[in-house]
Amino acid sequence: MKQKFIKIICAICVICGLSSCNDWLDVLPNNEQVTDNYWKSKEDVEAVIASGYYYMRQCVPTIIKWGELRGGTIYSINTSDSKLQDFNMTPSHTLCDWSNVYKVIGMANSVIMYAPSVEDNTYYDAIRNSHLAEAYFMRAYCYLLLVKNFRDVPLVLTAYVNDNASFDLAKSTEKEIIAQIKEDVKTALATGAAKGTYEEDWATKGRVTKWALYALMADACLWSEDYDQCVEYCDMILNATDAFRPVFMSNTNDWYTIFYPGNSNESIMELNWDYTTNQQSNNFSGLFTMSTSSTLKPTAEAVTKMKNETQTLKDKGITEDGRMGRMLLATYVPDNGMVLGWPTANQYLIWKYYGTDVQDITGGARVYQDANFILYRVAEIMLMKAQALTMKGSGSWQDAVNLVNRVRHRAALDDYDVNVSELDELTLLEEILDQKEMEFVAEAKRWYDLLWFGRIGNSKYKTQFIAKVIEGNQTTNQQWILSVLQDQNAWYMPLPQSDIEHNKLLEQNPYYGTTK
Helix, strand or coil, rough: CHHHHHHHHHHHHHHHHHCCCHHHHHHHCCHHHCCCCCCHHHHHHHHHHHHHHHHHHHHHHHHHHHHHCCCCCCEEECCCHHHHHHCCCCCCCHCCHHHHHHHHHHHHHHHHHHHCCCCCCCCHHHHHHHHHHHHHHHHHHHHHHHHHHHHHHCCCCCCCCCCCCCCCCCEECHHHHHHHHHHHHHHHHHHCCCCCCCCCCHHHCCCEEEEHHHHHHHHHHCCCCCCHHHHHHHHHHHHCCCCCCCCCCCHHHHHHHHHCCCCCEEEEEECCCHHHHHHHHHHHHHHHCCCCCEEEEECCCHHHHHHHHHHHHHHCCCCCHHHHHCCCCCCEEEEECCCCCCCCCCCCCCCCCCCCCCCCCCCCCCCCCCCEEEEEEEHHHCCCCCCCCHCHHHHHHHHHHHHHHHHHHHHCCCCCCCCCHHHCCHHHHHHHHHHHHHHHHCCCHHHHHHHHHHHHHHHCCCHHHHHHHHHHCCCCCCHHHHHCCHHHHHHHHCCCCCHHHCCCCCCCCCHHCCCC
């Protein structure tokens, strides 16, 4: 994997004076802010893009915790992490640190600013514009991540010219940032240079493609309640006819290949690691170890839901390969690691990042912990579209139910058996959210799905949102959560204290005070 890029970065190591040539994503330019004297060739641009992916990978443990710990499906046994899941954060907490996210943005800004002026006879417009598409995705993805966690944040669109550059920036509003995200995606797509595939199979899933840009735009539109455009961009993936396109894998027995070996047909974009070729272990496997000391575990509420789904399949006689759809020996396993069937242990552990499909006593775990981390896959696009269709009104509900049933069928579940004429918006939304919870366990989606639910329609489902958060939380007093979440500012994290202290214009999230 990545042989072509290793050769490119080896050359850059010589050019930039780097001392070693490891995996291409592990190599950074000499100056992390990438001065304007650096940009001489297309390989220089490639190196900065590689650095952007490097920092994206560095973000993964934080991305998982941000996306899960408040959602009630996954909880942490780490005392420090519990501050987030218990809505008891302080601005000095390490989980407020957004520095790696802004490093990705910095790399993207550098490419956007300097790549157009690189004078290299071999740097054709198609290559340049493809690089720019990758940079625009990185910047837009990171800003959407920041919006979902902090709401209003500094919108940095200018590249640092040296490490001593100083930025005192006030927060931009969520509305302004979402507008920039959408503009970035449209700009990236406008040239037609965003790739559909790359020469290497891993890169088609591990680097930005037009499919990833469509998915990101659908995500941003759903978040901003632009449902017509959300459906439009979902359909660019779901209705595509390209020979090599992401496709929903409808066979239940193929579900686990999404995670092992990874880079599946269903994947739209994932961050890649590869131990066999490049001696890479991922940076989040320690969160999901096969022991009772695993940092992140499914909550009791989530375990009940997973066991119920497993039992439903067991009652139907479905036992292919010892797996029960997307649940037992796929998403989770009992802690004794030896039970092929109904779990009997008291602890349940996440298996999708650790296993090799069906677990057995002698060799079920991966030899090397190099599972990829998926940013988007087609099942999510289907359920995003179902959410948008639900919000568009009852005339679209049958189409939403059809999408839900495709996901249910792949999990070997029966139809969501409902008379659409008797449905209401809340009931259908709750079914979609239930399917998303089970389909994307530990994929950093749950909190954002709940937060979207709480926000929509001027927070008309605020009460139900808070109830769902309370339902899943098992580490703090329910009355505390009920009290805290009455203030919608508490739905977001505090801005990092160090940035408040060093940025004269930056004001704290109102829930956490305004003292600088």
